[in-house]
Amino acid sequence: MRVVVTGGAGFIGSHLVDAFVARGEEVMVIDDLSGGRVELLDLDRVTLHHVSVTDAAAVTNLITTFAPKVICHLAAQISVRHSIANPAADAETNIIGTVNVLTAAATVNARVVFASTGGAMYGDGVVLPTPEDFLPGTEAPYGVAKYCAEQYLALFNRLHRSAHVALRLGNVYGPRQDPHGEAGVVAIFCGHAAHNDQPTIYGDGEQTRDYVFVGDVVEAFLAAIHYDSDGVFNVGTGIETSVLELLDAVSAAAGRQIQPRFAPPRLGEVRRGALDPAWAADTLGWKATTALRDGIRITYEALTSGSRERASGRLR
Ligand SMILES: NC(=O)c1ccc[n+]([C@@H]2O[C@H](COP(=O)([O-])OP(=O)(O)OC[C@H]3O[C@@H](n4cnc5c(N)ncnc54)[C@H](O)[C@@H]3O)[C@@H](O)[C@H]2O)c1
The missing domain is CATH 3.40.50.720 (NAD(P)-binding Rossmann-like Domain)
Structure with missing residues (x-):
C-alpha cells in the first residue's frame, strides 16, 4: 500500500x-x-x-x-x-x-x-x-x-x-521528542534529569494532562x-497525571529524586485535562497499553543512550 x-x-x-x-x-x-x-x-x-x-x-x-x-x-x-x-x-x-x-x-x-x-x-x-x-x-x-x-x-x-x-x-511523549510541543514537558524533565539540572515548574505542579x-x-x-x-x-489514556507525578516518574527512571524550582503560573494554562478513550476502544478497538512509568523509562533510556532515539532535540 x-x-x-x-x-x-x-x-x-x-x-x-x-x-x-x-x-x-x-x-x-x-x-x-x-x-x-x-x-x-x-x-x-x-x-x-x-x-x-x-x-x-x-x-x-x-x-x-x-x-x-x-x-x-x-x-x-x-x-x-x-x-x-x-x-x-x-x-x-x-x-x-x-x-x-x-x-x-x-x-x-x-x-x-x-x-x-x-x-x-x-x-x-x-x-x-x-x-x-x-x-x-x-x-x-x-x-x-x-x-x-x-x-x-x-x-x-x-x-x-x-x-x-x-x-x-x-x-504525546516518547523517544525523539522535541521539548517545544504540547507534551514537551516530558522531554524537558528528562533532559534536566540527564544533566542533573533543576527543572522549573510553573504554578503548583498540580495541573493535570493526559x-x-x-x-x-x-x-x-x-x-x-x-x-x-x-x-x-x-x-488518550483517560488518566489525569499532574506535573508533580510526572516528575516523580522521571525521577524513578533517572534513579534519583529531582527537586524542582517553582515559578508563577503561566497565563491561559488549562488546569486539568484527560480524554475519554471509550469511543476509540468501542469502534477502533484501540486502547493505550503503555503505563506512564514504563513509557517514561523508555523515553529516558533513549535520551541517555545517545542513539537515534534521543528524546530531546536540545541534547543533539
Ligand atoms: N506531541 C503532542 O503531544 C501532540 C498532541 C496533539 C496533537 N499533536 C499533533 O501531532 C502532529 C505531530 O506533532 P509532533 O509532536 O510530532 O511535532 P513535530 O514538530 O515533531 O512534527 C511536526 C512535523 O511537521 C513538519 N512541518 C511543520 N510545518 C510544516 C509545513 N508547513 N509543511 C510541511 N511540514 C511541516 C515539521 O518539520 C515536523 O517534522 C502535529 O499535527 C501536532 O499538532 C501532537
Missing part, C-alpha cells in the same frame, strides 16, 4: 513512518523540516520531499503522482505559545495546509487520517475524562485551527463521500486506517 505521511520527519510522524516501513508499505514523506529532522528517517526505504503543505500546487503534484491510498496528515505548527504570538502563521499551516492536503487527497480518493489535538481542544471546566462530543472551549489559536481543520475534514467527507478521520491526541506514549499513538493511526468509516476519536 502507498502511504503519505506529512510531518513524517517529526517526533510522532517518524515513528509512524517506521511502523509503515516495518509492514512493507511504500512511504512518501512531505515535510518542510521546520521542526523535523532528516536523520529520523531511513532514506534508503522512504522518499522525503522537502515541501511545505502551504504550497498547494506542490502538494497536489506530489499526491496525484504518487497516488497514495492513505495520507496521515501530521505536518503542523505545534507550539501553542507560537500560535498566540502569531495566529495568522499558525492558521496558514494548520488550516490552509490541511485544506491543501484534503484537496490533493480528493484528486486520488485517498483517505486522510488527521492529527488533531485533545489536549488543546476542550479547555477548562469540562467533564473529565472528556468525551468527543463535548463542545470545544479551546484557549489558543492552535486549538481553534485544529478544530477548524476537523470541520474541513467533515465537510470534505460530505462533499466527496470520503471517510477521513481525526484523532484528537492527548499529550500523557499518552508515542507507540500507542502509532497503533491508533494504524487502527484508524483499518476502520472503514469517518469519525473523530480521542487518543
